[in-house]
Amino acid sequence: MNAVRELGRFGLFVGSWFRASVTRPPPIRASIEEAYRIGVLSLPILLIISVFVGTNLALQGYNAFAPLGGQRLIGMFVALAGVREMAPIMVASMVAAKAGTEMASQIAVMRIRDQIDALEVMAINPLWYLITPRFLGILAVLPALTMISIFTLTLSAYLVAVFQLGLDGGEFLDYFAQTTILTDFLYCGVKAFFFAIIICFVSCFYGFHCKPGPDGVGGATNSAVVVSAVVCAALNYLLSELLFGGRGL
Numbered sequence: 001m002n003a004v005r006e007l008g009r010f011g012l013f014v015g016s017w018f019r020a021s022v023t024r025p026p027p028i029r030a031s032i033e034e035a036y037r038i039g040v041l042s043l044p045i046l047l048i049i050s051v052f053v054g055t056n057l058a059l060q061g062y063n064a065f066a067p068l069g070g071q072r073l074i075g076m077f078v079a080l081a082g083v084r085e086m087a088p089i090m091v092a093s094m095v096a097a098k099a100g101t102e103m104a105s106q107i108a109v110m111r112i113r114d115q116i117d118a119l120e121v122m123a124i125n126p127l128w129y130l131i132t133p134r135f136l137g138i139l140a141v142l143p144a145l146t147m148i149s150i151f152t153l154t155l156s157a158y159l160v161a162v163f164q165l166g167l168d169g170g171e172f173l174d175y176f177a178q179t180t181i182l183t184d185f186l187y188c189g190v191k192a193f194f195f196a197i198i199i200c201f202v203s204c205f206y207g208f209h210c211k212p213g214p215d216g217v218g219g220a221t222n223s224a225v226v227v228s229a230v231v232c233a234a235l236n237y238l239l240s241e242l243l244f245g246g247r248g249l
Contacts, residue, residue: 013205020128027133034137038099039145046094046145047152053090054153057082058160062167071167075175078157083180084244087149088188089236092195095142096228100203103134104224107207108217116208126208135200142196143189150188187243194239195232202228 061077107130110116119126154176162169203224210220 017127020125030133031136034133035140039141050149050152051156054156055160058157072171075172076179079176079179082153088191091146092232096199100199101221103203104207105221108210108220111210131204138196138200143192146192199228
């Protein structure tokens with residue numbers, strides 16, 4: 001019953017935000033600032049993670065296929081595991097851990113300091129003022145971050161396969177190109193779009209419903225990142241089944 005009650009509160013929260021947002025123009029300047037904070041400031045750590053994910057994919061793919069004499073198939077393995085699955089969920093998890101916790105903690109601090117109540121006193125809808133810029137900002141940058149992650153992990157996997165494992169670079173790219181088509185990148189963008197929505201609303205929801213005191217801020221932040229990660233992981237499977245399930249290679 002608690003889970004159902006919480007889900008109902010979340011639905012009412014999203015509905016209230018939607019009603020508040022459709023009646024007002026979008027805050028363009030604030031949305032650009034949020035996009036910079038979420039996207040550009042997250043880029044260094046994303047590049048580092050993507051590099052090592054790509055190198056691990058190449059090494060583990062080689063270890064899996066070499067006993068069968070199929071080490072030349074690493075390019076296909078990177079395309080299937082890296083492009084379709086690892087990059088979208090990895091970017092979503094990283095953004096949830098960094099930007100999502102920032103959203104939850106910032107709004108939670110405003111809640112316990114009565115700043116949200118002050119916005120209402122000034123006739124400013126806090127849902128529109130606090131959520132809409134974050135929503136538009138994360139929608140703008142998460143698909144772009146996913147494409148950057150795909151390029152980075154593919155490049156690092158290629159370099160490991162060619163210069164460390166001694167494989168033919170042409171074969172790597174050939175199998176990668178045969179396995180990956182343009183719609184794969186579109187589907188990754190679709191995944192990123194839904195992940196952005198989940199991360200933003202879940203983080204802001206827990207920030208708005210923060211309990212009093214410092215413990216409340218910590219609890220809201222922790223709940224935001226845990227719920228975002230779990231929901232994104234489950235949604236990643238459902239979207240993969242829907243987008244890739246009947247297509248095979």
